[in-house]
Amino acid sequence: MxxxxxxxxxxxxxxxxxxxxxxxxxxxxxxxxxxxxxxxxxxxxxxxxxxxxxxxxxxxxxxxxxxxxxxxxxxxxxxxxxxxxxxxxxxxxxxxxxxxxxxxxxxxxxxxxxxxxxxxxxxxxxxxxxxxxxxxATAGARMSIAAGDRPLAEMGSRRAGESSAVAAARAAYITGFGATSNLEAGRRWGVPTMGTAAHAWTLLHDSEEDAFRAQVEALGTDTTLLVDTYDIAEGVATAVRVAGTALGGVRIDSGDLPIVAAQVREQLDALGASQTRITVTSDLDEYAIAALAASPVDAYGVGTSLVTGSGxxxxxxxxxxxxxxxxxxxxxxxxxxxxxxxxxxxxxxxxxxxxxxxxxxxxxxxxxxxxxxxxxxxxxxxxxxxxxxxxxxxxxxxxxxxxxxxxxxxxxxxxxxxxxxxxxxxxxxxxxxxxxxxxx
Amino acid sequence: MxxxxxxxxxxxxxxxxxxxxxxxxxxxxxxxxxxxxxxxxxxxxxxxxxxxxxxxxxxxxxxxxxxxxxxxxxxxxxxxxxxxxxxxxxxxxxxxxxxxxxxxxxxxxxxxxxxxxxxxxxxxxxxxxxxxxxxxATAGARMSIAAGDRPLAEMGSRRAGESSAVAAARAAYITGFGATSNLEAGRRWGVPTMGTAAHAWTLLHDSEEDAFRAQVEALGTDTTLLVDTYDIAEGVATAVRVAGTALGGVRIDSGDLPIVAAQVREQLDALGASQTRITVTSDLDEYAIAALAASPVDAYGVGTSLVTGSGxxxxxxxxxxxxxxxxxxxxxxxxxxxxxxxxxxxxxxxxxxxxxxxxxxxxxxxxxxxxxxxxxxxxxxxxxxxxxxxxxxxxxxxxxxxxxxxxxxxxxxxxxxxxxxxxxxxxxxxxxxxxxxxxx
Structure with a gap:
């Protein structure tokens, strides 16, 4: 070629x-x-x-x-x-x-x-x-405005052509996103990269607990555990049992986010994990981000909507x-x-x-x-x-x-x-x- | 790289x-x-x-x-x-x-x-x-269904990331488009390529007539002349005066297409250019194509809507x-x-x-x-x-x-x-x- x-x-x-x-x-x-x-x-x-x-x-x-x-x-x-x-x-x-x-x-x-x-x-x-x-970039700037001081990560590579995905990660970074999931954007343009685990990680293991334990052993307690593969409340309980109250974060990728985020925050606080961050990543756009402004969310991951220019x-x-x-x-x-x-x-x-x-x-x-x-x-x-x-x-x-x-x-x-x-x-x-x- | x-x-x-x-x-x-x-x-x-x-x-x-x-x-x-x-x-x-x-x-x-x-x-x-x-491809198939037997050309490269544009031309061809404007899709995937002139061609010349004459000399009377840079009726008259009644086609890239196409067909027929084809290319999607089914249109060129998946x-x-x-x-x-x-x-x-x-x-x-x-x-x-x-x-x-x-x-x-x-x-x-x- x-x-x-x-x-x-x-x-x-x-x-x-x-x-x-x-x-x-x-x-x-x-x-x-x-x-x-x-x-x-x-x-x-x-x-x-x-x-x-x-x-x-x-x-x-x-x-x-x-x-x-x-x-x-x-x-x-x-x-x-x-x-x-x-x-x-x-x-x-x-x-x-x-x-x-x-x-x-x-x-x-x-x-x-x-x-x-x-x-x-x-x-x-x-x-x-x-x-x-x-x-x-125009969509990214609107999301960045909606997110205010909360960090935003770009994770939409899978919903864009494989080369456009790299360009999208770059454009998002220019408008205020803090990181991308896309490794090529990291290599080519110096955009910080992030990411821990998918649902496949939990499904690969014989139990959610096994999966969380292996992830914490590999990445440390400061990692972010994905808690919605089965039941979110059980996932959160398992996460804190495995990682302790110093757990870095939990990620929620489904459900009615304002309600779920509040429930998870309450549960984490009750378990003593008051410093554990909540990241949400389910079909967010600038409007959904704005609607979460009053919710106890610490970070957003945005995919489809960003890489498709939010309409x-x-x-x-x-x-x-x-x-x-x-x-x-x-x-x-x-x-x-x-x-x-x-x-x-x-x-x-x-x-x-x-x-x-x-x-x-x-x-x-x-x-x-x-x-x-x-x-x-x-x-x-x-x-x-x-x-x-x-x-x-x-x-x-x-x-x-x-x-x-x-x-x-x-x-x-x-x-x-x-x-x-x-x-x-x-x-x-x-x-x-x-x-x-x-x-x- | x-x-x-x-x-x-x-x-x-x-x-x-x-x-x-x-x-x-x-x-x-x-x-x-x-x-x-x-x-x-x-x-x-x-x-x-x-x-x-x-x-x-x-x-x-x-x-x-x-x-x-x-x-x-x-x-x-x-x-x-x-x-x-x-x-x-x-x-x-x-x-x-x-x-x-x-x-x-x-x-x-x-x-x-x-x-x-x-x-x-x-x-x-x-x-x-x-x-x-x-x-x-899914958008392309819907457009192909709407177009019926009339030929469709893909010309949306400018409205998609530069690599996705090549993939889009390929996908459109698979679903029944007959050609693309994208040269790389021609080289890499064997998609037939097409295209004659933009408005810049007319604007480059001291008159529309000069532009049409130069194009016909370079590409022959079977070429397609873009007639809407200034006034469409004048453009059509000039096109037939320059190329004769054997003119291959005219392209219309603006206006209310069902009305304009009918006027242009009538004018071409009155001038004796009854075999001259009409191609339309202005912001078409599957709905606009369907709405033109009864209009005297011979071919469609589709850009933005195709490469962005029509919504x-x-x-x-x-x-x-x-x-x-x-x-x-x-x-x-x-x-x-x-x-x-x-x-x-x-x-x-x-x-x-x-x-x-x-x-x-x-x-x-x-x-x-x-x-x-x-x-x-x-x-x-x-x-x-x-x-x-x-x-x-x-x-x-x-x-x-x-x-x-x-x-x-x-x-x-x-x-x-x-x-x-x-x-x-x-x-x-x-x-x-x-x-x-x-x-x-």
Whole structure:
């Protein structure tokens, strides 16, 4: 299997490239913009994630012998295009929101500038990564808000495609989850990993007591015992009998959690295990977490709902041409006018205006030229949102790898503090701040 | 990046392995079963997909230096477990439903038999693949039913994680889609690829006419022109003026499709382009496709809804221990009793009973022993659903690769013919046939 990411691409991008090389438009410089027209699911804000992953995948976006053979054999492109692709490396410039940043409708999350030929073929890869990871991150941030100071663990790998699962663990960590069950996310992105035992562990043994005893012997009394394989009250009693009152924790993975958690807390306290923590893990989403705020729960494990974006599995971002050179080399803003799918032409510079540290608007300066945008960047009460990710083909390595994830996590925590209170409610609504366009 | 799939695993599986190697239970032979307790989203049937992918990933499921170093450094397991994992190859037996087969609540989609040590650590990988791919396949089958004889193309890569996108294209093809936009799915799985041009193609040019002319010159008059960048009626007029009445097709990606499709058909006919096909691609799902049945549409392109499972992005399958050896080597059926999450212990043999070729029930014979299941397999009016995928560690290579996909697609088409009429309705309901358990 080739490590190239070049065929993670929709065929029409190469078809357009092929035709553009023929008619000479391939060399026109273009500005493509990746943005969301709206926040699906009635979200009040979105969270950008995937940027660091995209940069690493961009590094592998080149056409080797295997890729070129496929394109030739399938007659996707002609010989001239094969020649072009043979030497392809993206040599343009990409600016974008920092990973972990918030976004709103119209936010220019990514701006890709280069020739039509080199920029058009990045559409699918860029959208796949950012649409998936941002959907998970947005759901993760809502869960993190609902959980408050209680720790959250991501454990949804089994309910997502095997590679998306790793990306989901990474996105969740950026938005405030403390750990993941996914070992690959630990290795690749430095996300702390966690996990003790499944129901199979109890069922493997001749009795629940045997299972608990073996686990405590292997992992120590500070481990977390899963107590709901048979009867929860018996499970809790057995757990404390085996591990003693210093037992680290019990996990409950079924039942009506507010009721069960209260019962288990009462039982643990009565048995003298008042420091034993209760972790709950059954079909939680941000609403269930919020409903447990007053319950004696110490930690949450979230699976399905997180990795499927809690009802919004894709961020719905699009990749649109917004400016290009004409035949004479002048710049032209362009936009499509399709019903409900119109785009706004022109280059954009984006700022978050703040009032005493609280976000008040997403301010987007639109222009045909760069000079005007630089003037707009001098806006006094606003934070500039874009940073340079790729400059003339050189990728910003600080955004990649585990270090990039740590930076994104810290950035997200910081900018979430800027959200107005109304952004923190979970119900469906309009975006928490308006998007305001100004002509630069 | 290592090609090993071994860390696509939840940490608790290795923690259990570690503890089981200490207490001696690691060598108990076990039967794990992968099944769905229910069909989420009110589906009337499910479609198994991912089996061939899983077998290829299983081939790469081994622990190399990089994986072992991570596990040691992070203290996930102790030295004895590292030694065990160093030589790990799955040496057990896996039986399962053929890829493309239908499934219902309780269907033993996969049965993994081996020692606890070797079988427990496959849980996450098996579930990730089958939950994702089966969710897409189930949505795809519903869309295929709604589309009837009209061709369907998958074009949702941009709305799914970049690797899941490839798997989604594969799953859609198995359920009757004719093509995908995803080039990697073409290369890896032999799925036919398609695609011509995006709105960026039109916007790149100084006029829509320039864009259409260049496309027709590059791809011939049989190409499909995207006519909704500006005004659809003008776009159609320009398309026929440029390409002539032999124009292959037009694509509409916005607007109120039943109305727009009728207008475009009328306009094309009036212009003499009565053979020009109409493809629609705007936010389609199985309901929108059904609503277009009476409209003059020739082909559908489906994106977001397909790759996100049309509201059901995961199949919700679980991997549970159902039988194991006791200390004396005898077999014991085991099952958990958790509220709403109980499982049914025992080995299972599965059959679809038929009446004049129409499915009447999912018949599942449950037993502690193999002999009884063999007797059950003699059931006269029933089709046996399970096949051997891995025998003592040897993987069935015919289920892998592009050939496996072609076989799965043919199998799906055949077994879908067995569905009763009530299974073909799109509304939420109970499973189309009951699951019946018998003691073998």
């Amino acid at each position: 080739s490590a190239s990411t070049a065929l993670l691409t929709d065929r029409y991008e190469l078809t357009m490239l092929d035709a553009a090389l023929r008619d000479g438009t391939a060399q026109r410089r273009c500005v493509f913009e990746l943005f969301a027209r709206r926040l699906p699911g009635g979200r009040r804000f979105g969270v950008v994630a995937g940027t660091g992953r995209l940069l690493s995948l961009l590094r592998e976006f080149c056409f080797g012998d295997d890729e070129l053979k496929f394109l030739r054999d399938e007659k996707v492109v002609d010989a001239a295009t094969v020649s072009f692709l043979e030497g392809y490396r993206f040599s343009g410039t990409i600016t974008g929101y920092r990973e972990g940043e918030l976004y709103f409708p119209g936010s220019p999350v990514l701006t890709v500038e280069g020739t039509f030929a080199e920029a058009v073929i990045l559409e699918t890869l860029a959208l796949s990564v950012l649409n998936h990871d941002s959907a998970i 919004t599995p894709t961020a719905g971002m699009v990749y649109k041409l917004v400016a290009r050179q004409d035949a004479a080399g002048g710049w032209v803003s362009v936009a499509k006018a399709s019903a409900d799918k119109s785009s706004k032409g022109g280059r954009k510079a984006a700022f978050r205006t703040l009032d005493a540290g609280t976000a008040t608007s997403e301010l987007i300066a639109v222009s045909d030229g760069f000079e005007q945008l630089e003037t707009a960047a001098a806006h006094p009460d606003a934070r500039a949102l874009q940073t340079q990710l790729v400059v003339e083909g050189e990728i910003d390595t600080t955004a990649e790898g585990a270090d990039g994830v740590a930076v994104a996590r810290a950035h997200h925590a910081r900018v979430r503090e800027e959200l107005p209170v109304r952004a923190l409610a979970l119900s469906r609504s309009d975006p928490a701040i308006p998007t305001v366009y100004i002509d630069a | 290592s090609a090993s799939t071994a860390l696509l695993t939840d940490r608790y599986e290795l923690t259990m392995l570690d503890a089981a190697l200490r207490d001696g239970t690691a060598q108990r032979r076990c039967v794990f079963e992968l099944f769905a307790r229910r069909l989420p989203g009110g589906r009337r049937f499910g479609v198994v997909a991912g089996t061939g992918r899983l077998l290829s990933l299983l081939r790469e499921f081994c622990f190399g230096d990089d994986e072992l170093k991570f596990l040691r450094d992070e203290k996930v397991v102790d030295a004895a477990t590292v030694s065990f994992l160093e030589g790990y190859r799955f040496s057990g037996t896996i039986t399962g439903y053929r890829e493309g087969e239908l499934y219902f609540p309780g269907s033993p989609v996969l049965t993994v038999e081996g020692t606890f040590a070797e079988a427990v650590i496959l849980e996450t990988l098996a579930l990730s693949v089958l939950n994702h791919d089966s969710a897409i 059901t992005p995961t199949a919700g399958m679980v991997y549970k221990l159902v039988a194991r050896q006791d200390a004396a080597g005898g077999w014991v059926s085991v099952a958990k009793a958790s509220a709403d999450k109980s499982s049914k212990g025992g080995r299972k043999a599965a059959f679809r009973t038929l009446d004049a070729g129409t499915a009447t029930s999912e018949l599942i014979a449950v037993s502690d022993g193999f002999e009884q299941l063999e007797t059950a397999a003699a059931h006269p009016d029933a089709r046996a659903l399970q096949t051997q995928l891995v025998v003592e560690g040897e993987i069935d290579t015919t289920a892998e690769g592009a050939d496996g996909v072609a076989v799965a697609r043919a199998h799906h088409a055949r077994v879908r013919e067995e569905l009763p009429v009530r299974a073909l309705a799109l509304s939420r309901s109970d499973p189309a046939i009951p699951t019946v358990y018998i003691d073998a």
